[in-house]
């Protein structure tokens with residue numbers, strides 16, 4: 029068969045899969061109910077006539093097998109971490125062990141009502157206590173809240189703590205937050221949401237924060253520096269202790285974006301590096317499923333001086349070992365999320381940490397090893413804008429491929445044809461045409477080698493037949509989409525044809 033024939037045949041099978049509404053045919057039904065053997069209730073009378081309808085307008089009428097096949101086929105259109113490597117830099121798409129899912133679904137955990145009184149929820153509260161202890165051991169901090177539902181909400185919470193602390197202890201929350209130009213976009217957004225002005229700090233030639241510039245910029249207007257470590261270039265900020273000293277001398281605080289703790293866990297503790305407040309992304313480092321905006325958890329860990337401001341309620345352990353939730357904290361910034369956070373995510377994170385135990389260090393070392401292996405195997409073909417050692421991720425640029433008109437987005441799209449999810453494109457902003465690759469520790473050498481082979485083959489194509497790369501992907505049901513229109517004018521709802 030020719031390529032064209034294959035494509036045609038394939039389109040016939042599933043490329044033309046319409047919406048389930050479009051498969052509807054009047055009179056078809058996906059279920060069969062037994063005859064009623066009790067008196068029929070009059071719903072109109074029970075609920076009120078205005079709440080009862082005879083029919084659901086436009087509801088698809090399809091058989092059971094059509095429904096099952098439709099959704100089964102759709103599920104194969106998606107890429108998933110359970111399908112292959114997902115080298116999306118900064119996102120830490122590691123494998124989510126099945127045992128975590130099993131634990132989170134246990135009856136006593138999955139069905140526990142969040143308003144159950146504390147004396148009847150001791151098991152669940154113990155899980156929260158144990159997770160807090162584990163996170164404090166890993167971060168070297170003094171206290172932690174598990175409430176925030178994402179990294180970004182953790183940032184907002186952490187900055188609210190800084191605001192409350194400075195106001196309380198210095199009588200002035202100060203005006204500015206310093207943020208390096210390599211930072212994740214959520215950092216300036218969170219600072220601005222807290223009411224702070226954002227001041228950018230340059231990175232130096234090594235990809236670290238420009239220390240001389242920092243010394244110049246820290247004054248009595250600066251509330252904090254928000255630093256990611258390792259930063260989004262995958263480079264470790266080596267001068268943490270000096271940076272903390274400069275800030276502390278001048279009454280400011282050090283915030284660490286700990287979304288990248290998978291490069292430090294078990295090896296170095298931010299608490300020992302002078303960090304005052306940080307957030308963690310449990311849905312990245314501690315392996316709970318994420319992507320698609322699903323539930324996450326961004327716990328915020330602090331040093332003693334910030335503890336009084338932590339959100340309510342705080343978990344307290346009484347002398348007899350009973351656990352309870354304390355709402356009576358006059359200096360607290362208040363509640364940031366209902367029900368103490370996304371409990372299911374917290375359960376998965378604890379299961380992951382307990383399963384690894386001290387082996388968490390091995391996971392960190394493997395994550396760093398994998399990133400450096402990929403770096404070594406690709407650095408002869410792709411430009412490496414910063415030569416500093418890589419931690420958990422490596423950032424190349426498309427500078428060499430650009431000569432043939434091939435950009436990072438083209439290479440990323442072509443990776444799809446080779447069976448991989450694309451890496452992160454165009455971030456961090458300080459690297460023009462960035463290719464940000466994070467294999468994570470989950471990948472074996474064999475899987476890394478497949479990815480490397482794909483990247484090498486694409487570099488070759490970019491030289492010899494650049495159009496193939498520029499028009500990729502070719503193997504998917506749809507090719508290049510208008511991504512701007514998809515974001516600005518999304519069509520999210522099916523409407524019946526008139």
Ligand SMILES: *Cc1c(COP(=O)(O)O)cnc(C)c1O
Nearest residue numbers: 118178179180212214256285287
């Ligand atoms: C992912 C990430 C965030 C944001 O976390 P969300 O859970 O997506 O809100 C912040 N900073 C860095 C460095 C990240 O990688």
